[in-house]
Amino acid sequence: MSINNHFISGLGRKTLLHKGRSQLPRLIVIHYSVTNTVAEAAMALNHEKLSYHILIEKDGTAFQTRGFNETAAHPGLSNWKSEKDIGLGNSVAQGSVGICLMNKGYAYDKTLPQSASAPGKLIYNPNDQSMQRWEKYPQAQINACHQIASDVIAAYPITEVVGHHDVAIMGKFDPGPLYDFSPLNALLPSPKLLGxxxxxxxxxxxxxxxxxxxxxxxxxxxxxxxxxxxxxxxxxxxxxxxxxxxxxxxxxxxxxxxxxxxxxxxxxxxxxxxxxxxxxxxxxxxxxxx
CATH class of the missing domain: 2.30.30.40 (SH3 Domains)
Structure with a gap:
């Protein structure tokens, strides 16, 4: 796939109510939706006036909601490797791309078969007993996310790929311990940006x-x-x-x-x-x- 005028060619489109501002992406932030489908996620996002750039179904079907040169309201209050001036209202929304995978995280549907979830511990709060088992990400969904993120990395000066749990520690715990960032960060220049x-x-x-x-x-x-x-x-x-x-x-x-x-x-x-x-x-x- 290729990116033309800040949109990935051939990708489906979704319209969300939140409108952003102009930006140059330098960070990719991965999330999960706490919903099972994109339709459910879009309804919740519009209700809260929030947004992501990319929404990915469990079967790998992906939708883009805006150009990558427009901000999305995805990380909330957050910070990442800032040199100075972190304040109470700081956010990495400016300069980041938000990719959201349909997944319920540690609140996964307990009626799912055991094979649909796996044990895992977050590095930031490993002892929280409510967060010891997580919904898995299907391979088709991982493949779609990897391809889209790879395209973004090739088109913009991305310095790092992180999770929402990295930039908002002890805030929202997504995408959780079952998402592997290493393949995407391996595509980036080394060494990575230090704080x-x-x-x-x-x-x-x-x-x-x-x-x-x-x-x-x-x-x-x-x-x-x-x-x-x-x-x-x-x-x-x-x-x-x-x-x-x-x-x-x-x-x-x-x-x-x-x-x-x-x-x-x-x-x-x-x-x-x-x-x-x-x-x-x-x-x-x-x-x-x-």
Whole structure:
């Protein structure tokens, strides 16, 4: 398939109510729909005035809702490897392509045969007992997604392919642990973009690297002052966990915790409290609350 005037040739079209703005895509974000069909997804999206660029049925039939040069309302509040100025309203919607696969995730239909689901643990919240089994993605659907994403990668300066659960950690947990990003990221230039590089600078002389983004979580490692880290994504949480006191009412709140990689390996190593870092990608106003 080829992309002409920002649309994939031969792909079906779906009209969604949400209208976007002009953009240059640099990131692909993969989602699941929490519905079984594109018709169900389109109804839910129009009700909420949300959108994706691509919707893919379980049998691999795909639809495009807008040109890739127009934003879609798919990631909500989110951030990914920003160098600075992450605020309460930050979103990767500008500059990203949203691809949504029809799948119910960990809320899969329990009447499905056992073979239609499989065990899996998210790297960000592996101990949540409600998220230990997930609906599988049929091969035809995976093939369609891979082909479409490959076309987008060939046409635009895409730096990375990630999941919604990467850019909105502890927000919406899609596409889940059964989606393999490695074939698509293998098509991209290497090494991949790194997040803000900083160092540990804690009054205690060390910083705990934790399994989950909270002070009660298992400590994976003690990072000594001066240890280098890259901030991948600042996590989200409940209102009481918000980094800023008395925030305005919203669906998702920035916290003081961030997913980090150690050195230049570009992999999620664990979570740290950003109060123990020399610098953060937060706005100066938010950083003052750490």
């Amino acid at each position: 803000l590089k900083t160092t540990v600078d804690s009054k205690d002389g060390f910083l705990n690297l934790r399994e989950e983004p909270n002070a009660q979580s298992t400590v994976l490692q003690n990072l000594a002052n001066g240890a280098p880290v890259h901030v991948r994504s600042v996590t989200y949480g409940s209102r009481v966990a918000c980094i800023q006191p008395s925030p305005a009412k919203r669906k998702r709140y920035l916290t003081a915790w961030a997913s980090v990689s150690l050195g230049d390996d570009n992999q999620h190593a664990g979570f740290v409290h950003m109060g123990g870092l020399k610098s953060t990608p937060l706005t100066p106003t938010l950083a003052a609350f750490l």
